[in-house]
Amino acid sequence: xxxxxxxxxxESNEEEPVHLPCNHSTISGTDYIHWYRQLPSQGPEYxxxxxxxxxxxxxxxxxxxEDRKSSTxxxxxxxxxxxAVYYCIxxxxxxxxxxxxxxxxxxxxxxx
Amino acid sequence: xxxxxxxxSHQVTQMGQEVILRCxxxxxxxxxxxxxxxxxxxxxxxVSFYNNEISEKSEIFDDQFSVERPDGSNxxxxxxxxxxxxxxxxxxxxxxxxxxxxxxxxxxxxxTVT
Numbered sequence: 185x186x187x188x189x190x191x192x193x194x195e196s197n198e199e200e201p202v203h204l205p206c207n208h209s210t211i212s213g214t215d216y217i218h219w220y221r222q223l224p225s226q227g228p229e230y231x232x233x234x235x236x237x238x239x240x241x242x243x244x245x246x247x248x249x250e251d252r253k254s255s256t257x258x259x260x261x262x263x264x265x266x267x268a269v270y271y272c273i274x275x276x277x278x279x280x281x282x283x284x285x286x287x288x289x290x291x292x293x294x295x296x
Numbered sequence: 297x298x299x300x301x302x303x304x305s306h307q308v309t310q311m312g313q314e315v316i317l318r319c320x321x322x323x324x325x326x327x328x329x330x331x332x333x334x335x336x337x338x339x340x341x342x343v344s345f346y347n348n349e350i351s352e353k354s355e356i357f358d359d360q361f362s363v364e365r366p367d368g369s370n371x372x373x374x375x376x377x378x379x380x381x382x383x384x385x386x387x388x389x390x391x392x393x394x395x396x397x398x399x400x401x402x403x404x405x406x407x408t409v410t
Contacts, residue, residue, distance in 0.1 A: 230399060285341060
């Protein structure tokens with residue numbers, strides 16, 4: 185599985201935008217970029233995914249570099265509830281039955 | 297909103313004992329997974345299950361582990377002879393057909409082996 189690199193931790197102020205980076209220089213053409221997050225004492229939670237184009241949903245936006253070697257998860261207005269570990273995961277569509285290989289992720293702290 | 301449920305929330309067992317962790321996936325989902333997370337470490341894939349058989353398993357999922365979907369609604373993980381190092385949070389997940397990106401995770405079962 186292709187590897188991703190994320191900062192260990194980031195801090196944000198409440199109600200400000202947060203940009204969480206992910207590098208995936210060895211991404212293959214069939215790899216989707218997935219983001220999950222894990223709130224304290226909970227199971228992981230799907231956030232967003234994309235292949236080539238930028239994506240928006242109710243939770244976040246995903247900006248994908250043109251060469252697909254990096255991506256950025258954007259939380260438009262951080263809330264205290266967004267404090268979590270955010271995981272950037274690559275997975276080929278239809279491959280490996282979709283099982284997810286988690287890295288260490290980025291621990292996001294949100295200050296009031 | 298449909299959700300994955302897991303029971304029990306916390307299981308304490310003695311080393312060498314068998315444990316069964318139970319999960320009820322979302323009703324129309326077809327793919328099922330078990331993951332585990334040792335305290336302070338990353339989430340690790342254990343096994344995926346589809347069409348009543350194991351699709352893929354990790355190196356962690358050795359002969360001591362087994363999975364079953366006994367009645368069309370429950371999905372279980374059995375550890376035959378628990379070891380201290382099996383202490384972890386175990387998460388069940390499921391996904392629907394065609395949605396390989398969106399897995400729904402349960403709240404987890406904390407297994408403590410003493």
